[in-house]
Amino acid sequence: MKKATVSLILLAFMACKAQERVIVKEVIKEVATEKKDIYPKNIILMIGDGMGLGQISAGMYNQGNKTVLEEFPVIGIHKPAAIDNLITDSAAAATSFACGIKTYNGAIGVNADTIPVKTILEEAEERGLATGLVATSTIVHATPASFIAHNKARKNYEEIAEDFLETEIDIFIGGGKKYFDRRNDDRDLLSEFKGYKISHYAEKELQEISLDTNFNIGYLTADADPIPAAQGRDYLVPASRIAVEFLDKKGTNGFFLMIEGAQIDWGGHANNSDYILTEFSDFDKAIAQVLEFVKRDGETLLIVTADHETGGYAIQPESTMDSLVTAFTSTYHTGTMIPVFAYGPQAERFAGIYENTEIYFKMRQAYQWAKLLSK
Ligand code: MG
Ligand code: ZN
Numbered sequence: 001m002k003k004a005t006v007s008l009i010l011l012a013f014m015a016c017k018a019q020e021r022v023i024v025k026e027v028i029k030e031v032a033t034e035k036k037d038i039y040p041k042n043i044i045l046m047i048g049d050g051m052g053l054g055q056i057s058a059g060m061y062n063q064g065n066k067t068v069l070e071e072f073p074v075i076g077i078h079k080p081a082a083i084d085n086l087i088t089d090s091a092a093a094a095t096s097f098a099c100g101i102k103t104y105n106g107a108i109g110v111n112a113d114t115i116p117v118k119t120i121l122e123e124a125e126e127r128g129l130a131t132g133l134v135a136t137s138t139i140v141h142a143t144p145a146s147f148i149a150h151n152k153a154r155k156n157y158e159e160i161a162e163d164f165l166e167t168e169i170d171i172f173i174g175g176g177k178k179y180f181d182r183r184n185d186d187r188d189l190l191s192e193f194k195g196y197k198i199s200h201y202a203e204k205e206l207q208e209i210s211l212d213t214n215f216n217i218g219y220l221t222a223d224a225d226p227i228p229a230a231q232g233r234d235y236l237v238p239a240s241r242i243a244v245e246f247l248d249k250k251g252t253n254g255f256f257l258m259i260e261g262a263q264i265d266w267g268g269h270a271n272n273s274d275y276i277l278t279e280f281s282d283f284d285k286a287i288a289q290v291l292e293f294v295k296r297d298g299e300t301l302l303i304v305t306a307d308h309e310t311g312g313y314a315i316q317p318e319s320t321m322d323s324l325v326t327a328f329t330s331t332y333h334t335g336t337m338i339p340v341f342a343y344g345p346q347a348e349r350f351a352g353i354y355e356n357t358e359i360y361f362k363m364r365q366a367y368q369w370a371k372l373l374s375k
Contacts, residue, residue, distance in 0.1 A: 040301035040345040041254035048283050050265025052309025059280030061321050068288040072341035076350040080308045086335045091154040093307035094146035100360035109150040116150035130170040130251030132243045137262035138176025158183050173239040175222035213250040229282040240286045244293045268310025271328040301344040308333045
């Protein structure tokens with residue numbers, strides 16, 4: 001600031017001290033709270049299963065030192081531990097995101113006493129928001145299941161599938177058709193959905209489904225687990241686009257959407273670096289697709305994180321940018337802390353280091369939902 005300007009301000013200030021002071025104070029207050037007062041209508045939570053910083057780093061180098069995650073202005077770190085184990089699994093971790101509680105490995109939307117706890121997706125439905133789940137695993141697998149189902153054990157896939165009939169989720173896209181229509185109890189759940197347009201991979205392409213907002217949508221991408229991206233699975237990017245477009249149209253009160261890149265984790269379990277890299281690349285493209293909408297929309301908060309790291313995946317000293325030499329310390333998950341990337345209104349809340357359960361409470365605060373007294 002120039003000397004002359006400073007003197008002018010001082011003069012003006014002295015001229016009418018008291019009144020001026022009040023005005024200056026108000027202006028400062030307004031500037032300070034301006035950004036915080038914008039709240040999102042929609043929240044999209046994207047989970048890269050097993051995507052630790054090693055996976056992100058290797059994925060980025062593999063893409064010519066680039067990832068869309070570099071565009072996120074707010075970065076935080078969460079502590080992923082489960083209640084009964086320092087090393088979490090995907091069920092306990094996703095239940096922490098979905099319900100704001102720490103629970104045991106294998107728990108799907110239930111607490112340590114196996115009591116069901118309402119999920120953020122269920123509450124969004126109750127509050128009149130549109131909701132969606134997209135995954136590159138079966139749709140009844142631990143991560144998506146924890147947002148809509150309540151079960152004491154993650155492997156109870158047929159029971160978890162029944163829970164999809166209990167919440168009027170607006171759109172779900174993922175594998176696992178057999179858990180709905182080729183069951184031990186001979187029920188065909190696909191015919192039990194009312195007000196839905198249900199279809200699947202053997203019937204039509206995902207791109208051919210009708211986006212008529214008078215209906216909800218279910219699309220099953222595979223009979224069991226969807227294949228890896230390296231073997232030709234290519235639906236995550238279009239599914240993310242379709243889900244966002246549909247929910248944006250349908251959710252006049254806003255929407256909640258969870259999108260999962262499920263198989264980064266499977267590459268880690270298999271200690272297969274190429275598997276990790278191709279799955280990260282697919283997920284990175286899906287994030288870019290969603291971010292395009294988020295930037296255009298201006299009313300959507302996007303959060304990208306992982307449930308845990310898988311494999312103890314490390315980039316070794318012999319590596320170059322074009323030729324990565326990697327190693328694994330485990331065929332299971334590890335206890336390393338996990339990055340969180342946030343973009344959009346209320347993204348600032350996601351800076352810092354916090355327990356994974358805080359993701360739930362931060363999302364609630366961003367929606368401006370009533371504060372919970374205890375959990
Ligand atoms: Mg998963
Ligand atoms: Zn895993």
